[in-house]
Amino acid sequence: MNNKNIVTVTNLSKLYGEFVAVNDISFSIRKGEIYGFLGPNGAGKTTTINMMIGLARPTGGVININGVDAVKNVKKAQSIIGIVPDESNLYDEMDGFDNLCFCGALYGMRKAVREKRARELLEQFDLAKVGKRPFKAYSKGMRRKLTIAAGIIHQPEILFLDEPTTGIDVESARQIRQLLITLKQSGTTVFITTHYIEDAERICDRIAFIVGGNIVAVGTIQELMESVSHGHTIELVTDSNLELYSDELQTLFSGCTVKMGTDHTVSIVSREAIPLLPVLQYLNDKGITVFEAKEVRPSLEDVFVKITGIEAEKLRKEREKGGAVK
Amino acid sequence: MKTWIAFWNILKKDIQNYYLKPPNISWGIIFPLSWTLMQLIRTTGSVNISDIKQLLPGLMGMSVLFGTTSMLAVTITFERRGRSFDRLLLAPISLSTLVIAKLSGAILFGLFNAFVPVIFAAFFIDLSGINWGAVFLAVFFIAVTSTLLGLMIAVSAKEIFEAQTFSNFFRFPMLFLCGLFLPINSLPIFLRPLSYLLPLTYGTDLLNRTIIGTSMLSPMLNVIVLLVFSIVLFKYCQYNIRKKWIL
Numbered sequence: 007m008n009n010k011n012i013v014t015v016t017n018l019s020k021l022y023g024e025f026v027a028v029n030d031i032s033f034s035i036r037k038g039e040i041y042g043f044l045g046p047n048g049a050g051k052t053t054t055i056n057m058m059i060g061l062a063r064p065t066g067g068v069i070n071i072n073g074v075d076a077v078k079n080v081k082k083a084q085s086i087i088g089i090v091p092d093e094s095n096l097y098d099e100m101d102g103f104d105n106l107c108f109c110g111a112l113y114g115m116r117k118a119v120r121e122k123r124a125r126e127l128l129e130q131f132d133l134a135k136v137g138k139r140p141f142k143a144y145s146k147g148m149r150r151k152l153t154i155a156a157g158i159i160h161q162p163e164i165l166f167l168d169e170p171t172t173g174i175d176v177e178s179a180r181q182i183r184q185l186l187i188t189l190k191q192s193g194t195t196v197f198i199t200t201h202y203i204e205d206a207e208r209i210c211d212r213i214a215f216i217v218g219g220n221i222v223a224v225g226t227i228q229e230l231m232e233s234v235s236h237g238h239t240i241e242l243v244t245d246s247n248l249e250l251y252s253d254e255l256q257t258l259f260s261g262c263t264v265k266m267g268t269d270h271t272v273s274i275v276s277r278e279a280i281p282l283l284p285v286l287q288y289l290n291d292k293g294i295t296v297f298e299a300k301e302v303r304p305s306l307e308d309v310f311v312k313i314t315g316i317e318a319e320k321l322r323k324e325r326e327k328g329g330a331v332k
Numbered sequence: 333m334k335t336w337i338a339f340w341n342i343l344k345k346d347i348q349n350y351y352l353k354p355p356n357i358s359w360g361i362i363f364p365l366s367w368t369l370m371q372l373i374r375t376t377g378s379v380n381i382s383d384i385k386q387l388l389p390g391l392m393g394m395s396v397l398f399g400t401t402s403m404l405a406v407t408i409t410f411e412r413r414g415r416s417f418d419r420l421l422l423a424p425i426s427l428s429t430l431v432i433a434k435l436s437g438a439i440l441f442g443l444f445n446a447f448v449p450v451i452f453a454a455f456f457i458d459l460s461g462i463n464w465g466a467v468f469l470a471v472f473f474i475a476v477t478s479t480l481l482g483l484m485i486a487v488s489a490k491e492i493f494e495a496q497t498f499s500n501f502f503r504f505p506m507l508f509l510c511g512l513f514l515p516i517n518s519l520p521i522f523l524r525p526l527s528y529l530l531p532l533t534y535g536t537d538l539l540n541r542t543i544i545g546t547s548m549l550s551p552m553l554n555v556i557v558l559l560v561f562s563i564v565l566f567k568y569c570q571y572n573i574r575k576k577w578i579l
Contacts (some may be wrong), residue, residue, distance in 0.1 A: 059422060085424035095415040100347050111341035112423035114334025156419075 010162060012037040012195050013058070016065040018067030020053050027053040028278055030067070032178045034162075040190050042210035043199040046316060049201035052092065052218040055168050058197070060091050072163060085113065088162035092169040098142035102133055102152050106159055111214055113160035120159065127155040131185065147178025154185065158194070164188060171205055175324040183209050207306040217314045227306055234312045235304045237277040243298040244270045244289065251292065252318075258288060273302065338425045339433045346437035350407045360441065364395040364448040371513065372392035384453045389539035390512035391449040393532060396474045399445035401503055404438040405495040406547045413492070414578075421577060427570055435479050442475030443468075466542040466551070473558035474535035481531075482567035487572040516548065531561040 013035035020028040022139040028050045035041040043051045056062035057063055058069055060080035069083075076083035096105040103124050105160070110120030128134040131151045135293055136144065144152065150170065157165060186196055202207055206213050207227060214224040223230060248255070255264045255272070262276040270273040274280055281298060289296055310316070348354065371387050411417035420430050453459065481502060489495035508514055509523065510532035516524060527533045538554040541547035547554075 061418060061421065081424045081426060084422055089422050091415065091418065095419050097345070097349065097416055098414070100345070108341055108345055109419070112338050112425065113421070113423075114337045116337065324372055 010037045012072050013041075013197065014068075014070045015054075016068045016070075018054065018057060018069065019065050020050075020057060021065045022061065024318070026058070026219050028064075030214070031219070033214055033221060033222045033224060034065075035195060036212075037111050037195055038190065038193055039211040040186060040196040040198065040209050042206040042213040043197070043216055044201065044203065044206045044213050044310065045199075045216035045314075046201055049216045051201075051216055052168055053219075054216070055166055055199055059087060059166055060084055086163050087159065088157040088165040090154050090165065090167040090170060092155040092172065094153040096149070096153060099140060100129060101138045102138050102144070103137040105152065106156055109156040110159040115160060122160075123159055127159060131155045132181070138198060145175075145178075147174045147181075150174050150178060150182065151185075154182065155278070158189065162194070164195045164197065167196065169200055170198055171200070171202060178204075203305075203307045203310055213306075215310060215313055217221065217316065223309075223313045230306065230309045230313075231304055234309050237275060238280055239302040240274045240280050240282065240285070240304045241291070241298075241300055242272050242274075242285065242296055243265070244272070245295040245297065246270055248272045248294070257286070259285070292323075335425055335429055338423060339429055341418065342430070342433035343436045346407065346434065347440070350442045351405065351437055356403065356441070360395075360399060360445045360514060361448055363398060364391060364445060365452060367373050367391055368452055383501060384457050385459075385462040386544060387513070388449060388453055389536055389543050392446045392471060392539060393474055393510070393512050393536045394507060395444040395445040396471060397478045397503055397506060397532060400438045400442035400475055400478040401482035401485065401499045402496065403441055404434065404479050405485040405489065405499050406492055407438075408434065408483065408486035409489050409495040412486075412490075417577075427573060429574050431483070431566070431570060431573065435476070435483065438479040438482060439472070439475040442478060443471060446475070463542050467539065469555070470535055470538035470542060473538070473555070473562065474532060476562045477531035477535065477558060477565060480562065480569055483569045483573070484565065487569060487576055506530055506532050509533070511540070511548075531558055531565075533560070534558050 012036040015034065016027055017030050018032070019026070019030045025078050031050075031054070043054065045181075048063075053062060056065045058071070058076060058191065060076065060083065064077055067077075071083045072086055074083045074086070086231065094208065096166035097108070100108065103121075106127060107117075107120045109118075110123060115123070115326050123135075125137075128137045132152070133148060133152060133155070136148065141149065151232075154167070157167070167186075171182055174182070183205065186198070190196055190209075190211075198205075198210070211229070212224065212226050215222045215230075223233065225233065247270060251266060252266055255274075259274060259280075261278070262280065264301060265273045265275065267273060272309050286296055286299065368384075368387070368391050371383075371391065378525070408417065411420075420434075422425075450459070482499065485495055485498040485502070489498055506512075509519070509527045510516075510530050511527065512532070516527045516533065519527065534549070534554040534557045536546045537549055538551055538558070541551055541554075549557075
């Protein structure tokens with residue numbers, strides 16, 4: 007990954023009548039990174055991706071993809087990108103191999119080239135054995151994998167994926183995440199939209215939170231966490247009840263907040279980094295055994311909840327139901 | 333070259349996936365055949381062989397009209413519903429290339445339909461002396477304009493049943509208004525202007541001229557009007573696709 011921006015979106019907006027689907031958003035994607043758009047259903051993720059790939063016309067704004075104005079010169083931009091929609095849109099009657107070859111032909115690949123590439127992709131995506139099976143007979147996970155393979159048959163520099171792991175089994179989702187990481191390692195820039203926080207956390211280099219058509223935060227996971235966590239927290243798990251030592255600990259570690267937890271745990275919260283040795287030394291002197299000492303960081307879910315105000319539980323329920331966050 | 337590869341593969345895919353399917357082949361053969369027989373077996377109940385040549389232009393025009401409009405409208409609506417049409421819209425080929433590729437399959441299907449009654453007729457009557465180049469030109473224009481009507485319907489329909497309903501709304505009146513089986517001069521006077529607003533009227537007139545030797549308008553005028561209809565319908569469909577499918 008380098009710092010050169012390969013995609014730049016400036017003041018992008020989309021209105022459907024009076025409804026603002028995307029509200030004047032700007033962001034950029036660096037070459038070779040996996041950039042995630044994380045937000046609930048109805049946040050504007052698909053509208054944004056549709057504008058970027060040429061399936062929707064922006065009401066305003068500029069989209070630049072590798073030096074090409076993707077609003078004015080849609081077809082040129084489409085030749086350098088790969089697209090994986092949220093629903094598998096290959097041809098049910100055609101088998102996996104023919105579907106891939108057909109998608110290659112749409113990008114002008116010659117017969118011998120696209121057939122060779124289709125065979126490679128079927129191998130890479132673990133679909134070689136079902137390559138001659140009609141697409142309609144594929145499982146959901148297989149369909150999604152073949153759709154991703156179709157999106158990269160022409161070896162695009164940038165790959166756009168809309169909700170790549172939605173509605174598929176855990177193993178297929180894991181395989182897809184691994185495939186995306188492999189693509190990144192081979193130099194492909196990846197833009198994904200998702201409402202799975204775990205997906206974003208596992209594979210994205212940078213994440214933008216989008217809610218109600220607005221980008222409310224952008225950054226690496228580290229940066230996003232630091233933006234909501236103003237300090238350090240150390241949690242210790244011991245063999246004793248530490249309530250007796252609460253005041254003493256508080257006095258000893260002035261400037262820190264000491265919180266007693268359940269099950270013989272104690273948390274020490276400080277704005278500055280907390281040196282661990284004095285704490286362990288103190289407890290050791292008191293004859294207390296420390297089983298575990300760890301720095302507690304907020305999860306991406308905590309960060310998302312704090313920044314967007316959307317409860318994580320709602321997001322989870324929405325995922326299960328496929329409905330929108332209210 | 334890249335455009336040609338894409339164009340050819342879209343056409344090939346449509347022919348393999350839709351037009352060469354047994355139900356469509358049987359439709360392409362049985363429909364014109366049954367209409368031919370129905371027209372021939374008059375109230376007396378006997379087949380009147382000498383009428384075949386008179387009926388041929390109408391049967392050819394009708395076969396093309398029904399074959400092209402239904403096939404294109406249904407296949408596009410089907411692909412739109414399954415979202416596989418989005419894949420074509422996202423390909424780096426111009427909208428014109430995409431539209432022409434989709435039209436080509438239906439036009440070829442229409443041409444095939446048109447010549448079923450001809451092959452049938454060849455067993456019973458002498459078809460020598462007919463200018464087949466002119467017949468092909470007329471059938472080609474009927475196929476193009478009918479296919480474009482099918483596309484116009486496909487752009488407006490969201491469901492397959494809607495596409496079929498809209499198709500019938502256009503097609504059945506055209507059977508009577510375009511001079512396929514009833515001369516336009518025999519229509520009530522207030523209906524005649526409608527006939528001249530439909531491209532099939534000019535295609536049928538051209539066919540009548542080449543097969544029977546009678547026509548209302550000059551062949552050149554028919555060709556020019558059909559060409560204008562083709563261009564206008566193509567541009568209208570292109571405009572509508574951009575407006576309705578790229579939101």
